[in-house]
Amino acid sequence: MAGGGFVDQEAAKRAHLYEYKITKAFVFACCVAALGGSLFGYDLGVSGGVTSMDDFLKHFFPKIYARKQQHLNETDYCKYDNQILTLFTSSLYFAALVSTFGASYITRTKGRRASILVGSVSFFVGGLINACAINIAMLIIGRILLGFGIGFGNQAVPLYLSETAPPKIRGMVNQLFQLTTCVGILIANIINYFTDQIHPWGWRLSLGLAMVPAALMFIGGIFLPETPNSLVEQGKLDEARENLVKIRGTQNVDAEFHDLQAASKAARAIKHPFRNLLERKNRPQLVIAALGIPAFQQLTGMNSILFYAPVIFQSLGFGSNTSLYTSIITSSMLVVATFVSMYVVDRKGRRFLFLEAGCQMIISMLVVAIVLGLKFGHGVQLPKSYAAILVVMICAFVVAYGWSWGPLGWLVPSELFPLETRSAGQSIVVCNNMLFTALVAQCFLVSLCHLRYGIFLLFAALIMVMSFFIYFLLPETKQVPIEEIVFLWQNHWFWKKYVAEPSEEKAVAKLLQNILCLMVLVVHRYEVRRVTARLFVGIEKGQLLASKEVRCLLLQTWLEPFYDDFGWMRRVSKGLDRHLIEDGLSNTIKAIRYKDEDVSLGIL
Structure with missing residues (x-):
C-alpha cells in the first residue's frame, strides 16, 4: 500500500495489482504497534477510577474528600468541581498537545518505529513517577511525561498501522488502535475495582501498572520492522523493498514499490509540510482530517455519559462501588462495539457508521436530558422505570460511539493525508484532538455544575452539526488505496473547486x-x-x-x-x-x- 496523493493516475490504477498475504511479520507488527492504543486507554480508565478512590482524595485532595463525606446523598452535579483535580486529568492532554510537534519531526526523519520507542519510554517513566508520588507536583510531572508518551504514540501508531495494512483490510487493521484503547480502558477499570479494596496504597498500584503496557511496547518495538513508506521517505530503498516483501509475504511487490517511490519523490519536493497543508489543494485534508474530525470526536459528549453512568446505575440498586461497576460495564461495551466496527467498516463503509451512529447518539442524548430534567435533582431518587430507560439510552450511546467516532476518529484522518504531508497532518490531528480533550476535561465539571442536564442538549446539537459535516463533506474511503484518495476530492461536489488545477x-x-x-x-x-x-x-x-x-x-x-x-x-x-x-x-x-x-x- 503506497502512500501519497500526487501520483499519476496510471500509477494509482495499479493498486489492484498489489499482492499480499497475512504473514507472521505483519501480525506481529500490528500487535506491537497497536499497544500504543493501550497506553492511551489505560490512562483514560485508570485516572477516572483513581480520582474517585477515597484514599487518593484523602492524600492529595482532602477538601474534596471532606465535602464528599458531608454530602453523600446530594446530586453529583458539583461534587467534583475543583480546578486542581481537573488539572490532574487535563495536564496529560496539554503535554500530549505540545509533544506532537517534536513527534512529527522524529516520525518524519527517524521513522514511525522511533516515535513508538520514544513514546513507550516516556510513558514508562511517567507511570513510575505517579506510582511514587508524594505530592501534587510529582503527580503533575508524571502526568506530563505520560502525555509526552501518548503524544508520540498517537502520532506514530495510526500512521504505522495505516501504512502497513493492505488497502482491502486497512480499515480493520487501523481500528486495532481503537480496540486496544478500549481494552486498555476495560483492564484499567477492572484493576481499579480490585485496588480500591487495598488500603491505603491501592491507587499507587493502579497508576504504577501503566508501566506494563509501556514496557511491552518498548520490547516489541525493538524488533518492529519500519514501514516501507518511511524507509523510502528516508532514501533506504533496499531495506524498504525487503520490509515490503516481508510484510506482504510475496516477492511480487513491484507495482506497490514503484508507487511508494513515486509518492516519496513528490514528498521530497515539499520542503515545508506544515505550510503545504495550508495550500488550497490540501483544503479538504485540513478541514476534515486535521481540524474537523479530531475536534468533533471530543465534542460527542462521551465523557459526560461516562460521568453520569454511576448515578444512574446507583438508582437501580448498586452499592457503594457503583462507579467502578458501571465503568467496567461501559468499557466492556466499548470493546464489543469496536469489534463490530472492525467487522463492518470495510463492508458498509465509514460514512454509514458515522451517520447511523449520529442518529443513535442524538436520540440517546435527548432522552437522557429530558428524563434527568424532569425526574432527577429534586431531592427524590429516580424511579427505577425511568432509570431503566436511561440505562438503555446510555448503552445505545456508548455502543454508537464505540463503532463510529471512537475508532473512525483516528482511522479516517490517517487515510486522507498524502505522504508528503502525512506526518505533519497527523501531528495536527493529535494536537487538535489533545487540545479539545484537555479543554473538555478542564471545563466539563464546571459546565456540568452550571448547565446541569442542559449540557446533554448541547452535545445533542453538536452531534447533529457533525453529522451534517460528515454527510456533506466526507467522501467514502472504503477500500480505496491511499494513493487514490486524491481523486476522491477531484470528483467531490464541493471539494473539486478547491483541488482543481489553477x-x-x-x-x-x-x-x-x-x-x-x-x-x-x-x-x-x-x-x-x-x-x-x-x-x-x-x-x-x-x-x-x-x-x-x-x-x-x-x-x-x-x-x-x-x-x-x-x-x-x-x-x-x-x-x-x-x-x-x-x-x-x-x-x-x-x-x-x-x-x-x-x-x-x-x-x-
Missing part, C-alpha cells in the same frame, strides 16, 4: 493532452507514410510503373501529414513555453513506447 496548470495539462492526441494521430499517419515510401522505392527500383501525375500525388500524400502536424504545433505552441512542449512531447513518446514499443521506436 488556470496556468490547466493550460499546460490541456496542451499535454493535445500533444498526446497529436502523437496518436501521427502513429496512424506514419502507416500512410510508410506505405507511400514503399511505393516510391518500388517505383525507383523499377518494380512499379507510375506516371508523373501519380508520382506527384504520392509525394503530396507523403508530405501532407507533416504539413498538418507541424502547422498544428505552431498554432498550439504560440505564446507558450517551448520547454513545456518539448517535455510534454518527450513524456508522451515515452508513454506510447510503454504501450507499443515498436510503433514508438518507429516514430523516434
